[in-house]
Amino acid sequence: MVKSPVPVRFLILICATLCLTSILSNMNTYNFTKICMQDDNSTQKVSTALVPLASTLGYGWFLTARIFQGMAFSATFPLAGSITANWATPYEHGVFIGLLTGNTQLSNIFTMPISGWLCSSSAGWTSVYYVHAGVSLVTFTLFFLFFKSDPKEHSWVEEKEIETIGRGKVEKKTSRPKDLPFRHILTSLSLWACWIASFGDLITVQLVSQFNPQYMKNYLDYDVLSSGFLAALPIIFQFLVKLSSGILSDYIKCISETWKTKIFNTIALAVAAGFFIILAFIPQEKHLLAIIIMICAESVMGCNTAGFNKCATLHSQQYAYFSMQQIMNIWACTIFIEPFFVNMIVKDNTFIDWRNCFLAHAILLLFVNTIFCLFADASPAKWTQTLTNSSDSEDVLETKPRYDSCVDTKL
Structure with a gap:
C-alpha cells in the first residue's frame, strides 16, 4: 500500500x-x-x-x-x-x-x-x-x-x-439503477425545491455567460477587447466565493445543515436578485457603477455551492448522482431557453429593455428561493435508509448517527 x-x-x-x-x-x-x-x-x-x-x-x-x-x-x-x-x-x-x-x-x-x-x-x-x-x-x-x-x-x-x-453516513447496500427508489425521489419535496432553485440560478447564469458581452458592448459601449475582459472578470470572483462558501459551510457546526443550505441559498439567489434590481435602474452613462454591481451580483451566486447543490447531495445520500443528474438536465434546458427569453425582452439594447430583463430575472430568483426555503431539507431522506428488494418490500437498514445537528466532533 x-x-x-x-x-x-x-x-x-x-x-x-x-x-x-x-x-x-x-x-x-x-x-x-x-x-x-x-x-x-x-x-x-x-x-x-x-x-x-x-x-x-x-x-x-x-x-x-x-x-x-x-x-x-x-x-x-x-x-x-x-x-x-x-x-x-x-x-x-x-x-x-x-x-x-x-x-x-x-x-x-x-x-x-x-x-x-x-x-x-x-x-x-x-x-x-x-x-x-x-x-x-x-x-x-x-x-x-x-x-x-x-x-x-x-x-x-x-x-x-x-x-x-x-x-455519520447511511450504510450503502447497493447502487444499481434498478434499485433506484424512483417514486420516493420524484415525490421528494426537498429535491423538487433544489431542482426549482437550480432552474432560477442556472437560467440567470446563462444570462451572465451568454449576454454579458452584449450588455458590455452594445449597451455600455465598451470595445470588444474590454468587453471580453470585463465579462470574464466576475468569473474569478464567483469561483472564489463558490469555494469559500463551501468551506465555510463545512466549518460551521452549530447550525443544522438544513438551515445552512437555506442561508447560503438565500445569499446566492435573493441577494443576487437585490443586486439585479439595483442594476436595472442604473443609467447607461454610469459604466463603472454598472460593472461593480454586475460583479457583485455574479459573485454572490457562487454561494449556490452551499445552497441547493449541497442540499441535494445531503438529502439523497447514495443517490446523489441521480439528483445531480437532474440539475445537469435543467442546466442543458436553460441553455436553450434563455436566448429566447432574453431576446423577447431585449430588442433594441435600450435602458428599458435591460431594466425589464434584469427585473424579470430578479423576480424569478426571489420566487425560486422562496420555494427552496419553504421545502428544502438537508437531512438524509428516509428512503436512503431502506433497501427495496425484488418483492417490493422495504427493509430498514442500520443507520449511523445523523449529522444534521449541532456537533462538536472534528473529523
Whole structure:
C-alpha cells in the first residue's frame, strides 16, 4: 500500500476537478476561437483535437465532434454527486461540491487567457484545440489510472480514512439503477425545491455567460477587447466565493445543515436578485457603477455551492448522482431557453429593455428561493435508509448517527 502524505479523498477531488474542468474547457474553445478564425465558410463550422480537421471536412463532422463533447459534458454533475456521496465525509460536502461544480469557472479562467495567447501567436487558432486535447489526454490518463468510485476499492486508502469517510453516513447496500427508489425521489419535496432553485440560478447564469458581452458592448459601449475582459472578470470572483462558501459551510457546526443550505441559498439567489434590481435602474452613462454591481451580483451566486447543490447531495445520500443528474438536465434546458427569453425582452439594447430583463430575472430568483426555503431539507431522506428488494418490500437498514445537528466532533 502506498502511503499518501495527504488524505486520498482530496487527491481524488483534485483529480476529478481537473477532468471536469478539461471537459468544460474543451466546450468553451469554440466560443473563443470563432473570433480568431479566418472568415471563410469552412472555418466557421467548427469543435477538441478533431475540430481543426472537422473544420475542413464540413458541418457534419463538426456536429459529430460537438455531440461527443456534449456527451462528455452530460457526465459532469452526476460525477460530482457520486464522488461527493462516496468520498466526502458528511462535513466536507461543501468543499467537494464547491470544487467539483466550480469547473465552470475554472474552465473559463484557463481557456480564455490560454486561447487568447495562442490565437495571437504564430501557432494560430488551431493550436488552441491541440493544446486542450493534450491537456485532456494527460488529465484523463491520470483519472483512469488513479480514480476509484469507492474508497474501499482504492489501494492507497487506509482503514482509518475509510472509517472517517463513512462516519455519520447511511450504510450503502447497493447502487444499481434498478434499485433506484424512483417514486420516493420524484415525490421528494426537498429535491423538487433544489431542482426549482437550480432552474432560477442556472437560467440567470446563462444570462451572465451568454449576454454579458452584449450588455458590455452594445449597451455600455465598451470595445470588444474590454468587453471580453470585463465579462470574464466576475468569473474569478464567483469561483472564489463558490469555494469559500463551501468551506465555510463545512466549518460551521452549530447550525443544522438544513438551515445552512437555506442561508447560503438565500445569499446566492435573493441577494443576487437585490443586486439585479439595483442594476436595472442604473443609467447607461454610469459604466463603472454598472460593472461593480454586475460583479457583485455574479459573485454572490457562487454561494449556490452551499445552497441547493449541497442540499441535494445531503438529502439523497447514495443517490446523489441521480439528483445531480437532474440539475445537469435543467442546466442543458436553460441553455436553450434563455436566448429566447432574453431576446423577447431585449430588442433594441435600450435602458428599458435591460431594466425589464434584469427585473424579470430578479423576480424569478426571489420566487425560486422562496420555494427552496419553504421545502428544502438537508437531512438524509428516509428512503436512503431502506433497501427495496425484488418483492417490493422495504427493509430498514442500520443507520449511523445523523449529522444534521449541532456537533462538536472534528473529523
